Amino acid sequence: MSKLIYLDNAATTSVKPEVFEAMKPYYLENYSNPSSVYSFAGEAKKAMEDARKVIADSLGAAATEIYFTGGGSESDNWVLKGVAEAYQSKGKHIITSKIEHHAILHTCEYLEKHGYEVTYLDVDENGLVTPEEVEKAIRPDTILISIMFANNEIGTIEPIAEIGKVAHEHGVLFHTDAVQAYAHVPINVQEMNIDMLSASGHKFHGPKGIGFLYMSNKVKIGPLIHGGSQERSRRAGTHNVPGIVGMAKAAELAHANMDQTIAKETALRDHLIERLEKEIPYCRLNGDRVKRLPNNVNFCFRFIEGESLLILLDQNGICASSGSACTSGSLDPSHVLLAIGLPHEIAHGSLRLTLSEDNTMEEMDFVADQAKKIVERLRSMSPLYDDFVKQQKEQ
Amino acid sequence: MSKLIYLDNAATTSVKPEVFEAMKPYYLENYSNPSSVYSFAGEAKKAMEDARKVIADSLGAAATEIYFTGGGSESDNWVLKGVAEAYQSKGKHIITSKIEHHAILHTCEYLEKHGYEVTYLDVDENGLVTPEEVEKAIRPDTILISIMFANNEIGTIEPIAEIGKVAHEHGVLFHTDAVQAYAHVPINVQEMNIDMLSASGHKFHGPKGIGFLYMSNKVKIGPLIHGGSQERSRRAGTHNVPGIVGMAKAAELAHANMDQTIAKETALRDHLIERLEKEIPYCRLNGDRVKRLPNNVNFCFRFIEGESLLILLDQNGICASSGSACTSGSLDPSHVLLAIGLPHEIAHGSLRLTLSEDNTMEEMDFVADQAKKIVERLRSMSPLYDDFVKQQKEQ
Amino acid sequence: MNYSEKVMDHFNNPRNVGEIENASGVGTVGNAKCGDIMRIYLDIDEDTKIVKDCKFKTFGCGAAVATSSMATELVKGKTIYEALEVTNKAVMEALDGLPPVKVHCSLLAEEAIHAALWDYAEKHHITIEGLKKPKTDISDED
Numbered sequence: 001m002s003k004l005i006y007l008d009n010a011a012t013t014s015v016k017p018e019v020f021e022a023m024k025p026y027y028l029e030n031y032s033n034p035s036s037v038y039s040f041a042g043e044a045k046k047a048m049e050d051a052r053k054v055i056a057d058s059l060g061a062a063a064t065e066i067y068f069t070g071g072g073s074e075s076d077n078w079v080l081k082g083v084a085e086a087y088q089s090k091g092k093h094i095i096t097s098k099i100e101h102h103a104i105l106h107t108c109e110y111l112e113k114h115g116y117e118v119t120y121l122d123v124d125e126n127g128l129v130t131p132e133e134v135e136k137a138i139r140p141d142t143i144l145i146s147i148m149f150a151n152n153e154i155g156t157i158e159p160i161a162e163i164g165k166v167a168h169e170h171g172v173l174f175h176t177d178a179v180q181a182y183a184h185v186p187i188n189v190q191e192m193n194i195d196m197l198s199a200s201g202h203k204f205h206g207p208k209g210i211g212f213l214y215m216s217n218k219v220k221i222g223p224l225i226h227g228g229s230q231e232r233s234r235r236a237g238t239h240n241v242p243g244i245v246g247m248a249k250a251a252e253l254a255h256a257n258m259d260q261t262i263a264k265e266t267a268l269r270d271h272l273i274e275r276l277e278k279e280i281p282y283c284r285l286n287g288d289r290v291k292r293l294p295n296n297v298n299f300c301f302r303f304i305e306g307e308s309l310l311i312l313l314d315q316n317g318i319c320a321s322s323g324s325a326c327t328s329g330s331l332d333p334s335h336v337l338l339a340i341g342l343p344h345e346i347a348h349g350s351l352r353l354t355l356s357e358d359n360t361m362e363e364m365d366f367v368a369d370q371a372k373k374i375v376e377r378l379r380s381m382s383p384l385y386d387d388f389v390k391q392q393k394e395q
Numbered sequence: 396m397s398k399l400i401y402l403d404n405a406a407t408t409s410v411k412p413e414v415f416e417a418m419k420p421y422y423l424e425n426y427s428n429p430s431s432v433y434s435f436a437g438e439a440k441k442a443m444e445d446a447r448k449v450i451a452d453s454l455g456a457a458a459t460e461i462y463f464t465g466g467g468s469e470s471d472n473w474v475l476k477g478v479a480e481a482y483q484s485k486g487k488h489i490i491t492s493k494i495e496h497h498a499i500l501h502t503c504e505y506l507e508k509h510g511y512e513v514t515y516l517d518v519d520e521n522g523l524v525t526p527e528e529v530e531k532a533i534r535p536d537t538i539l540i541s542i543m544f545a546n547n548e549i550g551t552i553e554p555i556a557e558i559g560k561v562a563h564e565h566g567v568l569f570h571t572d573a574v575q576a577y578a579h580v581p582i583n584v585q586e587m588n589i590d591m592l593s594a595s596g597h598k599f600h601g602p603k604g605i606g607f608l609y610m611s612n613k614v615k616i617g618p619l620i621h622g623g624s625q626e627r628s629r630r631a632g633t634h635n636v637p638g639i640v641g642m643a644k645a646a647e648l649a650h651a652n653m654d655q656t657i658a659k660e661t662a663l664r665d666h667l668i669e670r671l672e673k674e675i676p677y678c679r680l681n682g683d684r685v686k687r688l689p690n691n692v693n694f695c696f697r698f699i700e701g702e703s704l705l706i707l708l709d710q711n712g713i714c715a716s717s718g719s720a721c722t723s724g725s726l727d728p729s730h731v732l733l734a735i736g737l738p739h740e741i742a743h744g745s746l747r748l749t750l751s752e753d754n755t756m757e758e759m760d761f762v763a764d765q766a767k768k769i770v771e772r773l774r775s776m777s778p779l780y781d782d783f784v785k786q787q788k789e790q
Numbered sequence: 791m792n793y794s795e796k797v798m799d800h801f802n803n804p805r806n807v808g809e810i811e812n813a814s815g816v817g818t819v820g821n822a823k824c825g826d827i828m829r830i831y832l833d834i835d836e837d838t839k840i841v842k843d844c845k846f847k848t849f850g851c852g853a854a855v856a857t858s859s860m861a862t863e864l865v866k867g868k869t870i871y872e873a874l875e876v877t878n879k880a881v882m883e884a885l886d887g888l889p890p891v892k893v894h895c896s897l898l899a900e901e902a903i904h905a906a907l908w909d910y911a912e913k914h915h916i917t918i919e920g921l922k923k924p925k926t927d928i929s930d931e932d
C-alpha cells in the first residue's frame with residue numbers, strides 16, 4: 001500500500017482544490033488591502049464581506065457578528081481574556097470543563113494567576129458535561145461559561161443548546177469552542193443559545209492561519225490585538241483576504257454537502273469501530289457512541305503504548321495520532337482520557353483516527369487489518385501483557 | 396492609461412509568483428500539521444524550520460529566536476503586553492514615540508489603563524527620534540523602549556543602532572517595529588542592538604496573515620496566545636505552513652536582490668519627488684530626505700483635502716493613500732503629520748505614494764502629470780486657495 | 791519522528807525480545823511520568839559471571855523499545871561487572887543519539903539492567919561493587 005491514508009483530520013485537513021482556486025486571485029491579482037479607498041481595493045473588500053455573510057448565514061448569525069481572527073487559538077484567547085477584562089465589575093468567575101482544548105485550559109490558568117476563579121467541570125465516562133452540573137456551578141459572580149462543542153480527542157458532542165439555555169436563564173454569557181464541530185455538524189447560534197463561538201479554517205478543508213469568532217452583538221469586549229481599525233476596531237491587523245475567502249469557500253462547500261458528508265463519514269466510522277472492537281481484545285472505544293463527531297474514532301488498547309503504535313502505522317502509510325497534535329511534544333498522558341476516568345497506563349495507549357469524506361471503506365479495512373497486527377506485535381513485547389496473561393492463567 | 400499603477404506598497408504588496416509557487420504544495424499536497432509525528436508531517440516541519448532559518452539568517456539571528464505570528468500587529472501587541480507583564484517587578488515604564496503605528500500606540504494606551512506609564516517621545520520636523528531624547532527619558536523603572544525602524548507614513552528611518560546602544564547601556568530591552576523596513580533595507584539585530592523586532596509578511600511581497608517576532612534568547616516573556624505547545628510554548632495555534640513558507644521565500648528573494656531593489660526604488664522615488672516638488676507649488680515633502688525608505692514618497696499639498704485627491708487619482712488608475720490604510724475609516728488627521736508639526740488643515744491634504752521594484756519611470760511621470768492636474772483642479776475649487784491668492788495679491 | 795536510522799532499525803527489528811525461563815536475574819522499572827515500563831531478563835554463568843543471554847519486554851515509546859534492544863545487545867557476553875558500565879550514555883551513543891525529550895527513555899534501560907543485576911545479587915547473596923539499589927520508578931530523576 002503506497003498511497004497515504006490520512007486519518008488525522010482533527011489535527012488539520014487538506015485544502016480543497018475549489019478552496020485553493022477561490023484564494024488564488026487574492027494572492028496574485030486582487031492583492032489589495034481591503035481597508036484602502038481606491039476602487040482596486042473594492043474587489044478585495046467585497047470578497048471579504050461576502051465571505052463574512054457566508055459564514056454568518058451558516059450559523060444563523062448576522063454578518064456584523066463575525067470577526068476574523070488568526071485561528072481557533074486566537075479566538076479562544078480573545079473570548080476568555082476579553083470577557084474577563086470587560087465583565088470584571090460583575091465578577092471574576094468562569095466555568096469550563098476538564099476536557100477543553102489547551103487554548104482554553106491554558107488561558108484559564110493564565111487568568112487564575114490574575115485573580116480569576118475557574119471551575120473546571122468533571123465529565124462522565126463518555127466525556128459529557130451535563131447542563132445540571134453547569135447550573136450547579138453558576139454563582140452570582142460567574143461571568144462566562146465556556147464549553148466546547150465537540151471534543152478534539154474523543155469526539156464527544158456536548159449538549160450545547162441545553163447548556164446555553166442554563167447560561168441564559170442565569171444571565172451568564174456562553175461561549176463554545178466549536179473548532180472541531182463547525183462545518184462538520186449543523187450549528188445555529190440562535191437556537192443553541194450561543195453568544196460566542198470559535199472556529200478555525202484548517203479544520204474543515206480551509207486554509208491554516210485563519211479563523212473567526214462569532215460574537216453576538218450583545219457582547220461588548222475589547223480587542224486581544226490592538227491597533228488599526230479593522231473588524232470594527234476589535235481585531236487589528238491587515239486582513240488576510242485570501243485566507244478569509246478560502247475559509248468561507250470551505251464553509252460554503254461543507255454546508256452545501258453536510259448531510260451526505262455526515263452520512264458517509266458515519267458509515268466509515270462505524271465500520272472501523274465495529275471491526276476494531278470485534279477483532280482486537282482488551283480495547284475500549286473512548287467517547288460517546290452516539291453523541292459523537294461523525295469523523296472521530298478513538299480507542300485505547302490495553303498493554304501497549306501510543307507512540308510505538310503510531311510509528312508502526314506510519315510505516316504502513318497510515319497517518320494517525322495519539323492525543324492531539326499540539327501536545328505531541330509532551331510526555332503527559334492526555335488530560336481528556338484522564339478526565340473520563342482512564343488510569344495512566346491505559347491513557348498512554350490511545351489511538352485517534354479522524355476521517356474525512358475523502359476516505360474509503362477499503363482504507364478502513366486496511367487500517368483495521370494493520371491495527372490488529374500491530375497491536376498483537378506490540379503486546380507480544382509488552383511486560384504488562386505478560387503479567388496480565390499469567391494472572392489470567394492463575395485464576 | 397488602463398493599466399493599474401499600484402503605489403500603495405506600504406499598505407500591502409502583491410504576492411510574487413515565486414512566493415505563490417512556494418506556498419502551493421503546502422496547501423494541496425503537504426497539508427499536514429507540522430506538530431504531528433508521522434513522516435508525512437516531516438516535510439511540512441522541515442519546510443517550516445528551513446523558513447525559520449532563512450529569516451533568522453537575514454537578520455543575523457539564531458533560528459531559535461524567530462517566532463511566527465499572525466502578522467505585525469500581533470507581534471507588536473505580544474512584545475508590549477508580554478514585556479509589561481513579565482518585567483513589572485522591575486518597573487512599569489515604557490518609552491516609545493509619537494509616530495508609531497497604532498498597533499504600538501493603542502496597545503500602549505491599553506497598558507496605561509492598566510497602571511503602566513508610557514513616555515511618547517516627540518520627533519523633529521522630519522520625524523526623527525534622537526538617541527539623546529531616548530536617553531533622557533530612561534528611568535530606573537523603564538522596562539522597554541519601542542521605536543519603529545521606519546515610519547509607515549513618511550518613510551523616515553530612525554537611528555535604530557544608536558537608540559539600541561543607549562537602551563543597552565541602561566540595561567533596558569529594545570524593540571523595533573520593523574514592519575515597513577524588514578526586507579526593504581538591511582537589518583542586523585546584533586550590530587543594531589535590537590532585542591525584539593516585529594515584521595509582517597505582506598509588506599514585502601509575502602502573504603497576508605503571517606508575520607514574525609524576532610526575540611533574543613535573553614528576553615523571557617509569556618505568550619499572547621496561550622494553548623498548544625507550538626513555537627516552544629510561546630505562541631499557540633496550528634502553524635500556518637503555507638504562510639510561513641511564503642513569507643520566507645519573499646524574505647529570501649528580497650535579500651538576494653536588496654541592493655538592486657534599493658537602487659531602482661531610490662531612482663524612481665527621487666525622480667517622482669523632484670518632479671512633484673518642482674511642478675506643484677505650495678507643496679511639502681514629509682519625512683527625512685536622506686534617512687528615508689527607498690520606496691516612500693509623502694507630500695502635503697496646501698489648500699486641498701486628501702480624499703478628493705485620492706478619488707481623482709483612482710479615476711486615473713493610480714492607487715495611493717493618505718495616511719495609512721488601517722486608519723482610513725477615521726476622519727482624524729494623521730497623528731504622524733501632526734507630530735512633525737503640520738497644522739491640521741495641511742495634515743489633511745497628504746498624499747502617500749509607496750513604490751515597489753515593479754514600478755517604472757513612465758509610471759512616475761504619469762503620476763506626476765496627473766497629480767499636477769488634479770491638484771490644480773482641486774485648488775481651483777478650494778476656498779482656502781482663493782483666500783490665499785487674494786492675500787498674496789494684497790501684500 | 792526524529793529518530794536516527796539505528797533507532798528505527800532497533801525499533802523495527804528489536805533484538806532479544808522475550809523472556810528467559812528461570813532467569814538468573816529479572817529487573818522491572820518504570821517511569822510514572824510517561825507511563826513506560828521495561829523488564830530485563832539475565833542468564834548469568836555461575837562461574838564466569840558472564841551474561842550468557844539477555845532478553846527484554848517493554849511497554850513504551852519507540853525510543854524505549856530501541857534502547858531496550860540495544861541495551862540487551864551491549865550487555866550480552868559481558869561479565870556482570872562490565873555490564874554495570876552499560877550506561878544510558880553508552881546506549882544512546884550506540885544508537886546515534888536520541889531526541890532531547892527522549893533521553894529519559896535510555897535511563898530506563900540502564901536502570902532495568904541494574905535492577906536485574908540487583909535481583910541476581912540478592913538471589914545469590916553477593917554484592918556487586920558499585921551497584922546501588924535500583925528504584926522502581928525513575929521519573930523523579932528527570
Ligand SMILES: Cc1ncc(COP(=O)(O)O)c(C=O)c1O
Nearest residue numbers: 237238466467468496547574595
Ligand atoms: C509600522 C507598522 N507596524 C505595524 C503594522 C501592522 O501590520 P499588520 O497590518 O500586518 O498586522 C503596519 C502595517 O499595517 C505598519 O506599517
Ligand SMILES: Cc1ncc(COP(=O)(O)O)c(C=O)c1O
Nearest residue numbers: 071072073101152179200632633
Ligand atoms: C477544540 C479545539 N480548539 C482549539 C484548537 C486550536 O485551533 P488552532 O490550532 O487552529 O489555533 C483546536 C485545534 O488545534 C481544537 O481542536
Ligand code: FES
Nearest residue numbers: 700702725726727
Ligand atoms: S466634509 Fe466629508 S469628511 Fe468632513
Ligand code: FES
Nearest residue numbers: 824826851854895
Ligand atoms: S517516553 Fe517514556 S520511555 Fe520513552
